[in-house]
Amino acid sequence: MRARLIESPHRVAAGLVALLVLTAAVAVTVVADGRGPRPVAATATDRFSAERALTHLQRFAIEPRPLGSPASDRAREYLTGELESAGFSVQTQRGVGARASTGLATFGRVDNVIATLPGRASTGTVLLAAHYDSAATGPGASDDGAAVAAIMEVGRMIARQGDQRNDLVLLFTDGEEDGLLGAEAFAREHPLARAGGVVLNWEARGVGGPSLMFETSVDNAALVSLFAAAVPHPRGDSSLVEVYRMMPNSTDFTALSKAGFTGLNFAYIENSSYYHTAGDTIGNLDRGSLQHHGENMLHLARALGAADLAELRSDHDATYFRLAGTMITYSNALVLPIALLAVVAVGAVVVLARRRGSAGSGQLLLAAASVAVPLGAAALLGQGTWSVLEWLRPEYQQMGGLLHRPQVYHWALVALAVTSVLGWYLPARRWLGPAAPAIGALAWPAGLGVVCAVVAPGASFLFALPALFVALGMLAALLPFRWSLWPVTVFTLGASVAAALLGPLSGNLIDGVGLTSGGAAAAGAALFVVMVLPLIELLLPGPAARRRVTVAVPVTAAAVTALLIAAGTVVDTFDARHPARAHLAYVLNADTGSASWVSGDTEPSGWARTFVDSTDIARLSPGYARGTVWTGPAEPMALDGPVVEVLHRDGDTVTVHVASRRAASGLVLRVDHRIDRVVAAVAGAAPVELTVTGERADTWPGEIRFRDLPPDGVDITVRTPGADRVRVTAADETHGLVAAPGFRSRPDDLVPSIREDGERIVVTRTVEL
Numbered sequence: 001m002r003a004r005l006i007e008s009p010h011r012v013a014a015g016l017v018a019l020l021v022l023t024a025a026v027a028v029t030v031v032a033d034g035r036g037p038r039p040v041a042a043t044a045t046d047r048f049s050a051e052r053a054l055t056h057l058q059r060f061a062i063e064p065r066p067l068g069s070p071a072s073d074r075a076r077e078y079l080t081g082e083l084e085s086a087g088f089s090v091q092t093q094r095g096v097g098a099r100a101s102t103g104l105a106t107f108g109r110v111d112n113v114i115a116t117l118p119g120r121a122s123t124g125t126v127l128l129a130a131h132y133d134s135a136a137t138g139p140g141a142s143d144d145g146a147a148v149a150a151i152m153e154v155g156r157m158i159a160r161q162g163d164q165r166n167d168l169v170l171l172f173t174d175g176e177e178d179g180l181l182g183a184e185a186f187a188r189e190h191p192l193a194r195a196g197g198v199v200l201n202w203e204a205r206g207v208g209g210p211s212l213m214f215e216t217s218v219d220n221a222a223l224v225s226l227f228a229a230a231v232p233h234p235r236g237d238s239s240l241v242e243v244y245r246m247m248p249n250s251t252d253f254t255a256l257s258k259a260g261f262t263g264l265n266f267a268y269i270e271n272s273s274y275y276h277t278a279g280d281t282i283g284n285l286d287r288g289s290l291q292h293h294g295e296n297m298l299h300l301a302r303a304l305g306a307a308d309l310a311e312l313r314s315d316h317d318a319t320y321f322r323l324a325g326t327m328i329t330y331s332n333a334l335v336l337p338i339a340l341l342a343v344v345a346v347g348a349v350v351v352l353a354r355r356r357g358s359a360g361s362g363q364l365l366l367a368a369a370s371v372a373v374p375l376g377a378a379a380l381l382g383q384g385t386w387s388v389l390e391w392l393r394p395e396y397q398q399m400g401g402l403l404h405r406p407q408v409y410h411w412a413l414v415a416l417a418v419t420s421v422l423g424w425y426l427p428a429r430r431w432l433g434p435a436a437p438a439i440g441a442l443a444w445p446a447g448l449g450v451v452c453a454v455v456a457p458g459a460s461f462l463f464a465l466p467a468l469f470v471a472l473g474m475l476a477a478l479l480p481f482r483w484s485l486w487p488v489t490v491f492t493l494g495a496s497v498a499a500a501l502l503g504p505l506s507g508n509l510i511d512g513v514g515l516t517s518g519g520a521a522a523a524g525a526a527l528f529v530v531m532v533l534p535l536i537e538l539l540l541p542g543p544a545a546r547r548r549v550t551v552a553v554p555v556t557a558a559a560v561t562a563l564l565i566a567a568g569t570v571v572d573t574f575d576a577r578h579p580a581r582a583h584l585a586y587v588l589n590a591d592t593g594s595a596s597w598v599s600g601d602t603e604p605s606g607w608a609r610t611f612v613d614s615t616d617i618a619r620l621s622p623g624y625a626r627g628t629v630w631t632g633p634a635e636p637m638a639l640d641g642p643v644v645e646v647l648h649r650d651g652d653t654v655t656v657h658v659a660s661r662r663a664a665s666g667l668v669l670r671v672d673h674r675i676d677r678v679v680a681a682v683a684g685a686a687p688v689e690l691t692v693t694g695e696r697a698d699t700w701p702g703e704i705r706f707r708d709l710p711p712d713g714v715d716i717t718v719r720t721p722g723a724d725r726v727r728v729t730a731a732d733e734t735h736g737l738v739a740a741p742g743f744r745s746r747p748d749d750l751v752p753s754i755r756e757d758g759e760r761i762v763v764t765r766t767v768e769l
Contacts, residue, residue: 014488025496037288048153054287057141076172079172088116092111097181108181114186116169117169123165125195126167128169128170133174142285143275176251180255199256199262203251205275216265238458266293271286319332364439371443378417382521388565401516408571409568417525419558422536425437425533446471465501477491576749591621612630615630626698637741642664642763645657656716660713666734667709668705669731674695676693676721709732727768732763735759
């Protein structure tokens, strides 16, 4: 292998061309898979039209519409009127949604909009779901207004077409941003939820990019096959499904699938710096993303509407991904055999290398073990890069890694991966020869393919297939063809599969998670680089110059990395179009009459520092501060604190009536003891009970929230195991700071932080129960 691949005539030119081919494979994959359909004009009545959907979006997604707000009411009234005029039977489900998380119980009054179109010979329900509420910090044109508008347009088209076999239900949930409250109430109480069916849920974590099918219910094989066949521009892959199943994140799909629905979950995730901010506007929305959402939705609704839904049940998952523009799917029963085949192919390369004298067993084992060095170094340095950027740019800490223009930083991570690999390979090849590191490196993707086949089968293809095809390329390079460029050509063809599958991985991580995933992104890039070492070898000079190269090449790569990081700090600046974030709240302690400005930012902005000046929390009620906060004195407002009245006590369980004297929209109770059972009861609705496990880590151990608080308040029953007396700080909250005395508007290059307790006027009172 060594002689045929690295000693061909014109090897430097051949190596450059081969690397350019692989770069092109990555670029083509990124461009092709990162692009959905172009927006369709309103005149195209037989196709979904983003332009028509925009007319709906412009009616309700121009202002924030958090749970219980007047804007939310206006949106609900618009949806109801439009759906009724389209021929749907529409009802509003009013109830109390609830969700438990670590140390926290969240409740809220919700108003779900449910529109039904009966089928002619139904085999079940096809449910299209999206949430019509938004975060309080922005108008939510993408999250989740675009999906709501798309469902409205798809529903209108299907109703006009008629002759749908299965029942079509459009579900617009309320209170998703506060903890999937509307979906939980629907799943718990509504008859349609008990009947089950197939759900297609639609979300957004950015304002652009293709609509990705990123989550499925278990045993998804039949649904994945239908998706691949029905949708003209399918995007997403099964590795996203595996990763999402391991993450703590959730959408309405989580609540609906727990209720028994099978289905698929979709979202677009690019330009995520606008997520949950004032920048989530119609102006920033990518029309192609809206088009892709709606196009996928229409084709799937029609396919599911015509299918026998009982036949869509499976007993296994499927692997799916795109390669060379084609969606490939196969049963997960094939995943382990493919992974083992990759191991066999790598083993065959090892055997041939030993027989030809290219590398001995000890060299190969040492080389394989040492690959941990560049992969680990890339991960550590990539994560360290983010830490350095947080230090250089304190504003980034409020962005959570979701930067406006991260592309140059992404290139820096790729350069860092190359630096890590070359810094290991150049010394290693002097001691072990060039063949051993190149072959030993394949043990890593092959091994990861097997591990994933066992623990996360849908992700195994990312590693097993690149290892398999690169190994096959190496084996083919050893065939006795007289053409001098044969070894380079066939190896490059095999490596092209790795380029198409692994090449975009780091960019996808940054789009989905942000630059906080820099370590994983750099390690993924390094894994690809070590797989194409034979091509890098073609570019290296002869033995006489190799000592100098061992130092000069990685140093040059490191310098390029540093220059790219510096360039990134110049390119990614903040302005009105790309604003930074700042957290601020006005907090009145009703017990002492003192008021404070509060910022949870690690390093408050210059604007925020005109309100806060220290980390002293003495003026705040006990238990109010979440972690370390900055505070500053504020002019007290004449506001009464919330009411907390004990109704009943039985040992460590107490029932209290809580209300806001100033008709606040939300109320939070923080308890200085662990809580494990909470019941909320409001007039006109059945009591809702939650079981809570664990403790809050950033404030008092227990916390209870109620969103869209009724004017006459709510009865809360809470058990604090082992404690018959506890302290509770009650805080009622209203959105907006304009009414706070001394408030000065943000500059144009600053928007409210996405932290949920920001941009609010809060009045607290502490009581002992």
